[in-house]
């Protein structure tokens with residue numbers, strides 16, 4: 001039997017889902033979270049947050065709690081394989097955008113979000129795997145879980161990641177596309193680099209032969225660094241195959257060490273001793289551009305709607321933009337409600353959500369465009385040709401989300 005109708009039901013208690021719950025709570029919109037796992041997904045070590053996302057996390061009262069936990073920086077540095085600086089990329093700026101960038105372990109961010117969700121009294125049900133939508137009307141939607149139970153809400157939001165099951169309701173045949181790029185990462189103490197305190201970090205060192213090697217400090221004091229290498233891989237695996245490859249630590253260590261003699265000494269130092277515990281493998285998938293992120297009372301956001309390649313480091317940052325603006329738009333529509341007519345209500349919410357999706361997609365498109373520009377700068381010929389003009393990042397970091405919400409919900 002379906003449970004009584006709640007306001008917004010969120011499938012997935014990952015970064016998007018948990019933050020969405022807090023954003024809705026701030027707007028006095030009741031919600032509930034359902035997560036298929038025993039705990040929220042914790043993959044890939046640390047993530048980098050830029051001012052656009054940090055502004056949102058600040059508005060939700062999250063920033064003050066996470067700021068002491070992470071490593072603050074402003075620029076990403078790019079070097080050639082003979083260790084010459086060729087480019088920089090602004091990831092944050094205290095003076096220009098009010099926030100330095102923050103690199104923080106995903107589990108630390110999740111812990112803060114989970115405890116805030118608990119303190120707010122928002123229910124979270126773990127081991128609840130969404131399977132499919134059973135029925136949908138102008139006023140509610142009912143769906144099923146893998147354990148045979150079902151539930152009903154006014155809005156169902158799929159924040160269930162790149163392999164989203166909720167997305168199947170909108171696009172039954174869509175499967176994310178493998179980009180033939182993978183990244184393998186590990187964690188080593190900073191002192192292992194044997195680089196002086198003035199060596200610019202985070203750095204990406206680009207080899208025409210072996211791809212990009214990344215070194216990025218983490219922990220509040222920068223005492224450990226992520227080391228990572230990206231390169232092409234022709235073969236695609238299924239999920240079990242990727243897991244097996246990640247568990248093959250010898251393969252991962254060999255991948256990280258391959259060609260290190262052709263990089264500057266800092267790379268050879270970085271890979272001398274690689275603890276197996278912190279190794280991660282990240283196959284880069286993308287979700288093709290979708291015409292719509294909503295069907296009736298079912299909406300998708302975060303990676304479910306637009307998983308994007310990691311070049312500009314915007315994956316999770318764009319997900320935070322989705323959730324904040326989504327909650328704002330839904331609250332505005334509620335505040336403007338003029339009658340109890342379900343049909344009219346459905347028309348108004350679907351119009352506002354269409355505006356929201358088009359506005360958000362336009363920003364995601366600009367990020368994809370930035371990815372392309374950055375990829376071009378990383379081509380061997382471009383690297384050889386020399387130093388580049390810095391990008392103006394104001395369009396990405398300096399936006400007013402509340403103004404966007406007002407426009408989309410009007």
Ligand SMILES: Cc1cc2nc3c(=O)[nH]c(=O)nc-3n(C[C@H](O)[C@H](O)[C@H](O)COP(=O)(O)OP(=O)(O)OC[C@H]3O[C@@H](n4cnc5c(N)ncnc54)[C@H](O)[C@@H]3O)c2cc1C
Nearest residue numbers: 012014015016036041044047130160161282302303315316
């Ligand atoms: C190894 C790795 C490293 C990464 N590093 C970075 C980085 O440094 N910077 C960056 O910006 N991005 C990074 N990304 C991308 C980033 O992880 C995503 O953009 C981000 O996690 C998206 O958040 P999300 O909440 O939308 O999805 P997810 O984080 O995937 O969360 C989805 C949640 O939904 C749950 N779920 C899934 N299916 C169901 C179901 N049927 N029923 C109920 N619950 C379900 C999952 O268990 C999970 O908890 C990385 C990705 C990987 C794989």
